[in-house]
Amino acid sequence: MSAEPSRHENARETGAPVEKPLLRVLIVEDSLIDAQALINLLRGGGWKVQSLRVETGEALGAALVGSVWDLVLCDHNLPTLSAPQALEIVKQSGIDLPFLIVSGEIAEGVAVDAMRAGAHDFLIKGYLARLVPVVHRELREAGERSARRQAQATLRESELRYRSVWENSTDAVLVMDLDGVIRFANPAVAAVFGRDPASTEGQHFDLFQPVEVPAGAWWTVARSAGTRVLESFTDRPDGTRVPVEIAFNEMATGNQLWVVAFARDISVRMAQQAELVRNQEQFAAAREIQQRLFPQHPPQVPGFDLAGSSEPAQSAGGDYFDYLCLPGGALGLVVADVSGHGVGSAMLMAEARAYLRLLSRDVGDPGLLLTAANRALAEDLGKDRYITMILVRIDPVTRRLTYSSAGHPDGLVFGGDGLLKASLHRTGPPLGRRPDAVYANGPEHLLGEDDLLLLVTDGIDETLDVDETDCFGMERAAGVVRAGIGSGAAGVVKALCRAVRDYAAPGVPEDDLTVLVARVLKKPCGIGGKEIDGSKENH
Numbered sequence: 001m002s003a004e005p006s007r008h009e010n011a012r013e014t015g016a017p018v019e020k021p022l023l024r025v026l027i028v029e030d031s032l033i034d035a036q037a038l039i040n041l042l043r044g045g046g047w048k049v050q051s052l053r054v055e056t057g058e059a060l061g062a063a064l065v066g067s068v069w070d071l072v073l074c075d076h077n078l079p080t081l082s083a084p085q086a087l088e089i090v091k092q093s094g095i096d097l098p099f100l101i102v103s104g105e106i107a108e109g110v111a112v113d114a115m116r117a118g119a120h121d122f123l124i125k126g127y128l129a130r131l132v133p134v135v136h137r138e139l140r141e142a143g144e145r146s147a148r149r150q151a152q153a154t155l156r157e158s159e160l161r162y163r164s165v166w167e168n169s170t171d172a173v174l175v176m177d178l179d180g181v182i183r184f185a186n187p188a189v190a191a192v193f194g195r196d197p198a199s200t201e202g203q204h205f206d207l208f209q210p211v212e213v214p215a216g217a218w219w220t221v222a223r224s225a226g227t228r229v230l231e232s233f234t235d236r237p238d239g240t241r242v243p244v245e246i247a248f249n250e251m252a253t254g255n256q257l258w259v260v261a262f263a264r265d266i267s268v269r270m271a272q273q274a275e276l277v278r279n280q281e282q283f284a285a286a287r288e289i290q291q292r293l294f295p296q297h298p299p300q301v302p303g304f305d306l307a308g309s310s311e312p313a314q315s316a317g318g319d320y321f322d323y324l325c326l327p328g329g330a331l332g333l334v335v336a337d338v339s340g341h342g343v344g345s346a347m348l349m350a351e352a353r354a355y356l357r358l359l360s361r362d363v364g365d366p367g368l369l370l371t372a373a374n375r376a377l378a379e380d381l382g383k384d385r386y387i388t389m390i391l392v393r394i395d396p397v398t399r400r401l402t403y404s405s406a407g408h409p410d411g412l413v414f415g416g417d418g419l420l421k422a423s424l425h426r427t428g429p430p431l432g433r434r435p436d437a438v439y440a441n442g443p444e445h446l447l448g449e450d451d452l453l454l455l456v457t458d459g460i461d462e463t464l465d466v467d468e469t470d471c472f473g474m475e476r477a478a479g480v481v482r483a484g485i486g487s488g489a490a491g492v493v494k495a496l497c498r499a500v501r502d503y504a505a506p507g508v509p510e511d512d513l514t515v516l517v518a519r520v521l522k523k524p525c526g527i528g529g530k531e532i533d534g535s536k537e538n539h
Contacts, residue, residue: 023047023135024466026097028074028086030055034125038073039104043134057081057089059518064093070142071135076103076110076122081277083108092397095147098138102128121243141191156388158253165297172263175251180205180219187225192244192265194236205261206236208242222248222259231266241286243270284489293350295299299323300488301396307489308516309497314433318345319457319512320353335408335516336389339430345385352377352387352431366391366404367427370439374431388430392518399447399520404439406431409458412474418482453490455520459511463500472503 023042029035035053052067054060055078056179063069072090076083083101090099099123101114110124120141120527121134155237171246172192181204185197191305193200193208210233221230228248233241246263298306308321318340324332336352338345355376356369363369367453377387390408394401403411403424428439447453456477463472475495484495493515500513 007357015499020046020048021134021141023049024068025049025051025068026060026067026069026072027051027053028055028060028072028078028081029102030052030075030078034075034102034278035128038128038131041128041131041133045135051510055079055081058083060086060089064090064095064155069095070139072097072099073102076101076106084114084117085515087114087519091118096149096521098135098142100134102131104352109504112388115459117166117297132275149289156371169262172261172266174200174224174261174263176205176206176259176261177281178223178257178259180216180222180259183206192242192263193234194238194240208263210235218246222261234485242267249460282482292320293353295323299325299331301401303396303521304331304394305519306333306516307493307520310512310514311494312346312512313459313496313510318349319459319514320330320349321455321514321516322353322356324356326360327362328364330363330364331396331518332360332366333392333394333453333516333518335411335457335514336387337408337457337459337514338383338387348377348381348385348387351380352389356391362433365441366393366402369438370404370428370431370472371437374437374439375435378435386430386432386460390424392424392453392455394447394453394518401445401453402441403446404428404441405438407433409456410474411459412454412478413445413447414452414454414478414481414485415448415522416452416485418485420450420478421445449520450485451520452485452489453482454492455516456496457512457514459513460515462511463504463513464510465503466505472500485519489519493521494518 021522025039025042027035027038029038032053039051050061054063057080059104060081060092067297068268072086074083074086083103083106087099090097098120099118100120100262101111102125104125106122106124112145114122121132123134127222159438164262167186169186170188170191172189173184173186174182176182182200183201187197189197189200191193195207205222206215208217209215213232218232220229229245231243233304234244235241243266244263245266246261249260249262250262253259273508294310295308300309306323308323310319310321316457318338320338322334322338323330324334326332334356335475336349338348338352352373355373359369359372359376363372373389381387386407386410388406390403392401392403392404392411401413404426405411405426406428407426407430410426412420413424415421422445424442425444428437446539454477460477461471461474464470465472476499479498480496484492487495496515497513
């Protein structure tokens with residue numbers, strides 16, 4: 001493919017006038033005719049010439065200050081100024097301009113001295129065939145010098161910027177050559193490695209390795225491919241050993257390649273990680289202890305199918321369910337929810353469990369049990385904690401259900417056909433809200449064959465969907481119960497917990513999930529006041 005035509009070629013083809021490049025020439029010359037001859041030669045070389053002629057040093061200095069020039073053409077002998085003097089004025093201005101001496105005659109020694117002083121070339125008047133090519137050459141070289149100065153200025157600016165950042169960095173920064181010799185160390189080296197930064201310069205990077213690490217081991221990581229980060233220890237001169245994390249990178253300045261190490265003291269992070277591991281171990285132990293407090297198996301109650309489950313949102317939760325052996329052989333079912341999550345709520349749950357198990361040995365009335373538990377727990381709960389709780393008493397012989405609810409979500413009674421038969425509404429405030437509260441019993445209900453009682457905590461009702469816009473709700477919970485009502489109590493519990501988790505997927509429920517189900521089987525005969533099997537386990 002041919003190269004794209006230049007603007008000048010296009011102009012020639014179309015007949016349009018060619019735009020000449022501008023050349024701004026400062027002429028130091030006392031002869032107007034000689035100056036005009038130089039201008040004509042430059043115009044013939046293809047430039048549009050803009051010029052100014054000066055004859056004195058004062059005029060030359062003023063011209064350099066007041067305008068921008070590309071070239072200086074200077075006669076050697078003027079009445080009040082010589083070429084070396086003019087060259088010195090140009091040099092003092094700090095402007096890098098091609099300086100060409102054009103003279104009728106000049107001694108060879110003088111010309112050589114002028115070249116050594118900074119003149120770029122000299123030409124003899126009457127022999128100016130070299131003028132145009134010399135000007136082309138000097139303009140090109142002046143452009144190259146300007147580009148180099150710009151690059152060097154940019155590099156210096158970059159180095160100053162890097163140095164400023166590094167010197168104020170809290171990380172230790174070490175700049176090393178490709179042999180691992182330290183050429184720069186920032187002030188943070190003193191804080192991280194315990195060494196004077198200046199004393200490390202000129203030493204090998206091995207200086208910071210522990211004595212047991214083979215020589216060059218860290219430098220091998222620094223020069224390896226891929227991710228170059230290591231965690232190790234460094235021994236400070238005062239004898240202390242500290243953990244450090246060092247990341248390596250490469251940096252080029254001009255043609256020089258450097259290896260830069262960024263090191264930080266990770267003592268705090270290591271301590272935090274160790275503390276996190278300890279906390280995780282403690283949470284795991286708390287979860288294990290809490291799970292042991294839940295009933296491992298439901299009691300064997302003739303005529304009833306029982307199942308329960310509690311899944312904490314964190315390692316330990318504040319939900320609670322239990323089976324109680326109440327006086328007279330009655331079955332007690334309790335579900336509770338301590339406000340909050342974590343170990344604190346789990347401890348209060350364990351305390352509530354202990355109180356209820358102790359009180360239920362002598363008190364069988366749900367309302368009286370909640371009233372006594374509220375008095376016992378109120379002081380420990382304080383102002384910021386409370387417990388919602390529903391306690392249901394079922395007579396296995398008569399199948400009469402009595403309950404009391406301390407601010408807990410409604411219990412639901414379903415018939416064998418899946419239709420809702422009764423709701424067990426709240427009968428008082430949550431435990432701990434009012435120490436002097438007296439809890440009444442709700443209406444009694446007579447359970448029939450295949451009836452199912454569902455008790456839950458608010459984690460079932462309030463779990464949000466993936467978009468966090470809609471709650472699972474008790475309507476969905478009722479639908480799960482209806483779908484699995486023939487699968488037994490354990491099947492309903494598993495199906496409901498699974499449905500809630502799926503509803504929150506791919507997240508996890510933010511609250512504890514607790515479900516207790518009691519399903520009525522065919523009516524037992526001849527039980528009388530016999531205690532529930534497994535009562536020893538439950539107490």
